[in-house]
Amino acid sequence: APGQGWVVAPVVFSFEQDGAASRWATLWHTEDEARSIADLLGAKLTLGETATADLLHEIERPVSLHIATHGVVLSDDPSTTLDDDAMLRSRLVLAPERHGLDPGEPTYILASEIASLDLSATELVVLSACETGLGESLDGEGVAGLRRALSLAGSHTQVMSLWAVGDEATQVLMKGFYSRLNAGLSKAMSLHQTKREMMQSERWNMPFFWAGFVLAGDGDGTLTLSAKRKEKSSQSDGVVSKSATDSGGAVVRRNVFGRDDRIRVTNPNYPWSAVGSIDFYRGEADCTGTLV
Numbered sequence: 001a002p003g004q005g006w007v008v009a010p011v012v013f014s015f016e017q018d019g020a021a022s023r024w025a026t027l028w029h030t031e032d033e034a035r036s037i038a039d040l041l042g043a044k045l046t047l048g049e050t051a052t053a054d055l056l057h058e059i060e061r062p063v064s065l066h067i068a069t070h071g072v073v074l075s076d077d078p079s080t081t082l083d084d085d086a087m088l089r090s091r092l093v094l095a096p097e098r099h100g101l102d103p104g105e106p107t108y109i110l111a112s113e114i115a116s117l118d119l120s121a122t123e124l125v126v127l128s129a130c131e132t133g134l135g136e137s138l139d140g141e142g143v144a145g146l147r148r149a150l151s152l153a154g155s156h157t158q159v160m161s162l163w164a165v166g167d168e169a170t171q172v173l174m175k176g177f178y179s180r181l182n183a184g185l186s187k188a189m190s191l192h193q194t195k196r197e198m199m200q201s202e203r204w205n206m207p208f209f210w211a212g213f214v215l216a217g218d219g220d221g222t223l224t225l226s227a228k229r230k231e232k233s234s235q236s237d238g239v240v241s242k243s244a245t246d247s248g249g250a251v252v253r254r255n256v257f258g259r260d261d262r263i264r265v266t267n268p269n270y271p272w273s274a275v276g277s278i279d280f281y282r283g284e285a286d287c288t289g290t291l292v
Contacts, residue, residue, distance in 0.1 A: 005043030009034035071129035086136035120154035133160035188219030
């Protein structure tokens with residue numbers, strides 16, 4: 001519905017037929033990623049076999065759109081003129097149809113089709129997929145691809161990737177990004193702080209895991225939360241009090257990524273999500289600086 005966020009994740013890209021393996025790997029971590037983001041934002045969630053290309057054609061002016069899937073940019077085939085338009089070679093891979101011309105095969109939505117969607121009221125589109133920021137550089141026109149398609153469709157801000165990153169590392173980055181958006185940080189600062197946190201962690205410190213995601217468009221604005229999310233936030237989220245100035249820092253409880261975690265804010269002058277200001281505790285396990 002217009003004004004509500006939407007999270008889409010096919011997870012599986014083929015139905016088993018004669019034991020043949022799909023060319024598109026199952027993205028197991030995207031299910032948890034999608035559920036967590038939908039819960040944080042109070043967004044509509046579409047998972048699994050209903051997340052087809054036809055579904056995306058029905059999307060109308062969501063405040064935010066998150067698509068966790070495979071992305072592909074094909075090379076120009078010199079033997080044909082059918083793919084000369086670069087907007088026909090960039091696409092997203094969606095869930096397969098059970099019926100139709102190719103039952104069990106994944107569906108696709110092309111950049112040229114995305115450009116015709118109505119995203120005029122969409123503040124943020126995140127393509128949690130491989131190489132979605134790539135395309136063909138055209139003289140005097142910039143890069144033709146998924147980013148241009150989303151801009152033509154009217155979206156204000158786009159987050160995309162420049163290379164292929166595993167779905168587990170992407171899940172970590174996306175959860176950190178959206179938790180900061182949910183805390184009221186700007187879109188650009190949310191991505192920046194999440195990257196910094198991953199860079200300072202032990203497991204995800206290599207730039208390969210986080211540097212490939214880039215933001216284009218309006219990065220200064222915050223994300224409008226749904227009325228459902230605002231109500232939930234006011235009732236259940238922990239708040240760091242300005243009066244909590246003891247040397248040990250403030251300790252609050254907050255539901256992060258669907259789990260009830262204790263968060264020690266070592267500098268109460270910063271929001272709980274600020275880089276370097278938080279320690280995550282899972283029972284007795286100290287997971288300082290790492291999202292798991």
